[in-house]
Each structure stands twice: as structure tokens, then as C-alpha cells.
Amino acid sequence: METVGHYFFEFFMMFLALYLGFLAENLRERQAEKKQEKVYMQNMLEDLRADIVLYENYTKNNKVVFELIDTLVQLIKSPERKQNISKLAYTARMVLPQFKQLFPTERTYEQMKSSGNLRLITSQPVANGTSYYYYAVSELNKYNESIMVWATDYGNEMGKIFDAELLLKIIKEKEEIPADATALLTEDPVVLNALINSAQYLYGALILGEKIGNDRTIAAQQLIELIKKEYRLETQYT
Numbered sequence: 254m255e256t257v258g259h260y261f262f263e264f265f266m267m268f269l270a271l272y273l274g275f276l277a278e279n280l281r282e283r284q285a286e287k288k289q290e291k292v293y294m295q296n297m298l299e300d301l302r303a304d305i306v307l308y309e310n311y312t313k314n315n316k317v318v319f320e321l322i323d324t325l326v327q328l329i330k331s332p333e334r335k336q337n338i339s340k341l342a343y344t345a346r347m348v349l350p351q352f353k354q355l356f357p358t359e360r361t362y363e364q365m366k367s368s369g370n371l372r373l374i375t376s377q378p379v380a381n382g383t384s385y386y387y388y389a390v391s392e393l394n395k396y397n398e399s400i401m402v403w404a405t406d407y408g409n410e411m412g413k414i415f416d417a418e419l420l421l422k423i424i425k426e427k428e429e430i431p432a433d434a435t436a437l438l439t440e441d442p443v444v445l446n447a448l449i450n451s452a453q454y455l456y457g458a459l460i461l462g463e464k465i466g467n468d469r470t471i472a473a474q475q476l477i478e479l480i481k482k483e484y485r486l487e488t489q490y491t
Contacts, residue, residue: 290373293365294484297383300358301473301480308466308473311353315459318352322452329445335434342436343429345411346420348452349404354397355462357469362387376483382476389472392465400458407451413444 321344328334328341362383365371374380411420416436423430439445480486 296361300361301477303358304473308470311466321348339429339432342415346423355393357390379483386472396462403455410448410451
């Protein structure tokens, strides 16, 4: 009986040691995951703040493009457009280099997604907010596709009206290049109107992008506040 009892005691102690070791390992893993989770959340705050700056700059940049398009329409419709060919060609050519697409910062989200670490987000409100924000960002992919269609169309229409060599000089120098009326290849009202038409669709696409950016700004701000609250990051991020 003593031998049986002895073996049972050794077995029990071995089992207890293994069980305690298992618990200790789980605790270490959980602590490591909690630390990694907080690092991810800190990085995501940086990404969200970068997005807000991106949206703000996009709105500012749009004002420049809108002014260029407004000036373009005014000059094309002017009876003196031949006398203003240098300014007209410069204005028309600078629309495309000035417009921007929206590409939010998905660095941290993509890292977590590709590594399967989205599961580390233990706060359900933050997990829901993160899913909402980055799923909604997918709208921008459709926007970027549509604006490139109109930008391409605009470029094609512009090539029917202005001398290509002049346009190349403008994009190289980023300034008005002296030009005479021969740089205007046509005054066909249908062709001129086609350029204005493509410009106004580009204008509309930029307005849509701005609306998406404004909506994403609000969502980013809300997610920032939620992360700061849930993870007590106020001291790191004020």
C-alpha cells in the first residue's frame, strides 16, 4: 500500500507541476498578447491621426483643383481665348497633376489582419469600431477607380485641343509657357465642350471623395477616442 501511495503521490506531484507549468505558460502568453495588443492600438492611433491629416489635406488640395477647373471653363467660354492661350493651356494641363486620390493608412490593420492578430483586440467596442472604419474605407477603392476614369477621359479630351509639345513644356516647367493661337488645335464647340464636360465630371468625383473623407474623419476621431478610453492611452496620446 505504501508503494501504491508513493507512486500516487509522485504522479499527483508530477501532474500538479505540469498543470502549474501550463498555467504559468498561459499566463506568460496572455501577458505577451496584452502587451502586443496595446502596441497595436498605439500604432493604430498613429494611423488614424495620419488619416485625419490626409483627409484635411485632400480638402485643401481640392480647392486648388476646383479653382483651376473654374478658370478653365471661364477661359474656354471667353471670346478672347486665343489671346489667353498661354494661361488656358497652363490651366488645363495643371488640373491632372494637382488632383489627388485617397489612400488611407492601413499599415497596422493590415498587419493584424494578415497575421491573424485582430483576435487580440479584447475590447468589443474597439473591435466593432475597427471593423466599421476599415470596412468603410473600402468605399475609397471604388472612388479611386472612378476618378481615374474621369481623369483619363479629361486627359484624352485635352489632347484634342492643345499642342502636345506645349503641354509637355508646361508639365516640365510647372509654369505658363508663351504660346500663340496655333497651339489651340481646334475651336470646334463640340470638342471644347467635351473637355468642359469631362472636367465637370472630375469636379464631381472630387466632391464625392471629399464627402467620403469627411465621413471617414468623423469615424476616425470616434475610433481614436474609443481606443484612448478602452486602453487608457490618454497619457501617450493627448
